[in-house]
Structure formats: C-alpha cells, structure tokens
Amino acid sequence: MGKQTLLPTLLITLFFLAPSAWAGDCSITVDSDDAMSFDTDEIVIDQSCDVIELTLTHSGDLGIEAMGHNIVFTRAEDLEALAQDAMEASDDDYVPAGDERVIAATDLIGGGESTTLELDPSLFEExxxxxxxxSFPGHWGAMQGEVVIR
Structure with missing residues (x-):
C-alpha cells in the first residue's frame, strides 16, 4: 500500500473506530476528599451525549460514616431546602426517597471508594x-457547584 492510499485509509478507519471523538464529553470524573471538597465547582452536561457516565471518587481515608460523599443534582431554587431535608434521610444515604426535587444522585461513598452514575442529559432543560x-449532613454549604448545559 502506497503513501497515497495509507492516509485516506487511516482517516476512514479512525472515523469509524472513534465516533465519540466528535461527540461531547460523555464521561466525567469528580473527586471528593477528607477536606469536604469536590475538585470542581462545575459539571458540564453535554446534550449531544446519549448518556453521561459520571464517576465520583473519594480520594480521602475517612469512612462513609464520618466523611461520606455523593453528588445530588437539583434545580438551583431547590438546593437549600432539599439539602436541609436530606439530613433527615439517613436511611436512604441522605437522598430523600421519591423526592421530585432530586433529578439524579450517585451512591454515598467513603474514603478510597468510587461510584458511577449513568446520567440522562435529557433530564436537564437547556x-x-x-x-x-x-447531601451528607453539613457538607452542602462547601460541596456544591453549577451545572452547565451545552
């Protein structure tokens, strides 16, 4: 195969093997730690994705009982009231079961753990x-951020 046919063949192969290269970022990782913080204050929801794979990691050492973390998605106007109500939902990992204000939520994790949520971008209006x-008690004041819809 000559140089003249190698490049077009390579480009065609890449086109079919990596279609996600032209899609948005459909895989997101957010880290949390023992200092009660996320490593980002913004999560981008790309509407071109069919599903977004959101992974929450906990790089700290403290267990779930002392320093559990999750990610809960809600409308901005519902955040404070939902966070207050979540403190009473200890049996449900601090996410009130059946609460319509909860758009989606990861599992609660402790130090050294991770969890992955398949998030449907259509749950978010442009x-x-x-x-x-x-939503772990006392964390929402420091551990929150904006969801950007693209």
Missing part, C-alpha cells in the same frame, strides 16, 4: 438553572 451538591 435554559434551566441547576446545581449539584453533597
């Missing part, structure tokens, strides 16, 4: 105002 936060 012009909506959304936030994410950790």
């Amino acid at each position: 012009d909506g105002d959304y936030r994410f936060f950790c």
Whole structure:
C-alpha cells in the first residue's frame, strides 16, 4: 500500500473506530476528599451525549460514616431546602426517597471508594438553572457547584 492510499485509509478507519471523538464529553470524573471538597465547582452536561457516565471518587481515608460523599443534582431554587431535608434521610444515604426535587444522585461513598452514575442529559432543560451538591449532613454549604448545559 502506497503513501497515497495509507492516509485516506487511516482517516476512514479512525472515523469509524472513534465516533465519540466528535461527540461531547460523555464521561466525567469528580473527586471528593477528607477536606469536604469536590475538585470542581462545575459539571458540564453535554446534550449531544446519549448518556453521561459520571464517576465520583473519594480520594480521602475517612469512612462513609464520618466523611461520606455523593453528588445530588437539583434545580438551583431547590438546593437549600432539599439539602436541609436530606439530613433527615439517613436511611436512604441522605437522598430523600421519591423526592421530585432530586433529578439524579450517585451512591454515598467513603474514603478510597468510587461510584458511577449513568446520567440522562435529557433530564436537564437547556435554559434551566441547576446545581449539584453533597447531601451528607453539613457538607452542602462547601460541596456544591453549577451545572452547565451545552
């Protein structure tokens, strides 16, 4: 195969093997730690994705009982009230079961653990105002951020 046919063949192969290269970022990782923080204050929801794979990691050492973390998605106007109500939902990992204000939530994890959530981008309206936060008691004030819809 000559040089003249090698490049087009390579490009065609790449086109068919890596279609996600032209899609948005459909895989997101957010880290949390023992200092009660996320490593980002913004999560981008790309509407071109069919599903977004969101992985939450906990790089700390403290267990789930002392320093559990999760990510809960909600509308901006619901964040504070939902965070307050979540403190009473200890049997449900601090995410009130059946609460319509909860758009999606990861599992609660402790130090050294991770969890992955398959997130449907269609749950977020393009012009909506959304936030994410950790619903473990006392964490939401420091552990929250903006959801950007693209």
